[in-house]
Amino acid sequence: MELFYSKDIEGGICRLDQDESGHCVRVLRHRSGDEISVIDGCGTLYRCRITSDSHKGVEAVVLESTEDWGAHPYRLHLAVCPTKNNDRYEWFAEKACEIGFDVLSPVIGEHSERRVLKTVRVEKILVSAAKQSLKAAVPTVNEPVSVKEFIKSHSNEDGTLKLIAYCFEDENVPRRSIKEVLSGYEGKDIIVMIGPEGDFSAAEAEMALEAGFIPVHLGASRLRTETAALTAASAAYFRYM
C-alpha cells in the first residue's frame, strides 16, 4: 500500500508538497482521477481522488477519512540522549516508529558527548517509517533540551508514568524492571528517559527521582543507548499487546 504524506488537508481538499507530488506523478505516474491514500501525520488516513496531477503540486479531493489509523493503545514519550554516532540514533527512531511511539525528545545530559542533533533529519526518517509501517500518526520530535530542563518541564504530570533508566551503580537506589513497573500501571501515558553512553549524572538522576520519575532497569543485558531506547519502546508495546 502506497501512502503519501500531507500537512495541507483542509475543507475536503488535500495538497501534496513538491517532493510528494513528484513521487506521485513522476515516479508512480498517478493521474487525475486516480485514488491515492494520504496520511496527515496526526493519525488520520485520507482516501482521495486526484483532481490536478501537476508534479509540482498534486491536488485531490477527500473521499473518506479514517481516524487513529494504525494507532497503538498507549502514548509513549521517549526522552533519549543523542548517541555519539548519529546513525544509531536515526536507526532507533525508525525502529521505534515501526513498533509505535508518539513523542521523541532529544535530551542532552551532563555526560553527553554529542550535544547537538538535527531534528529535521530525524523527522524525515519518522515520516517514511510511519508510511512504511502503515501508521497515519508520525511521532513528534521536540527540539533538544538539557536533561534537567526536560525533568523540570515534566515534574507536574499526574497520571503519567514517568520512568528513568539509570544504573545507579554507585548508589543504593532500588530499581524494578520496566516490565514489572509497566504491568502495574493502569494508565496509558508513559515517559521513559534514556541516558547517554556515560549514563545520567548523579545530579540528574536525583533530580529525576525528586520529580517523580521511577528508576527502572531494562533487564540483565547491557544495552547501548539506542538499543535501550528501542527496548523501552518494545516493553510498552508488549505491555499493551
Add this chain to the structure above:
Amino acid sequence: MELFYSKDIEGGICRLDQDESGHCVRVLRHRSGDEISVIDGCGTLYRCRITSDSHKGVEAVVLESTEDWGAHPYRLHLAVCPTKNNDRYEWFAEKACEIGFDVLSPVIGEHSERRVLKTVRVEKILVSAAKQSLKAAVPTVNEPVSVKEFIKSHSNEDGTLKLIAYCFEDENVPRRSIKEVLSGYEGKDIIVMIGPEGDFSAAEAEMALEAGFIPVHLGASRLRTETAALTAASAAYFRYM
C-alpha cells in the same frame, strides 16, 4: 571493561590471534604481567595474566574462569530470512546479540529476494557485540539453508517451543500473540522463524505448521523483517525478565 576474544584457550594457556594481539599490545599497550579478560565465545570469561606480549601472538596464563558469564535464562534460536539490504540484517544481529540470543540461522524463503548471506561478516559483528554487551557467549551463525530444509531439520524437537511469524492474510489460520504463547511456555528452548519481505510462501507456512511450528503474530504493528526479528528477541527477553 575491555574484553578480548580467543578460540585458543587450553591447559590454562590463552592465546590471542593476530588481530586481538595487535589490539592488545599496539592499541591498548598491554605488556607481560598485565591482567586481561578474555571470552571464549562459548560462555566462559577468563581472567588471564600476559606472559608473552608479542603483537603477533599474545600468550597469557589463566588465573580464573567464570562460566555462563553474562548469560540469559533462555535459549533462543532465530531463523531469519536475509533482508534485501544487508546492513539491516547485520544491524539486527548486533542488536539481538546485545539483548540476548543463541543461534542465528539465515533461511532462504521461496519469496526471498536476497538468496545469499556472508556469514563471516555477521560472525564478526556478533563477536564485537558480545564483547560490547559483556557476554562471554557469542551466538552461533549457521550456514544459510532453505526455509523448507530448516523446517525439516527441526521437525522432531520435542520440548522446544517452535514459532513461525507469518501473516496468513489469505488463510483463516488463528494466530496468538508471541507474548501470549511465550507466557504459556514453561521451558527455555525457543525457535522463531521470521520470513522475508514477501513473507513465507503458503507452502512453507503449511509445512511449518505440520512440523509443529505455532503461528504467532508480533502485535498490531507492521514490522520490517529485521525489526520483526529483533522484536521476537525482545519478546523472549521480556518473557524471562
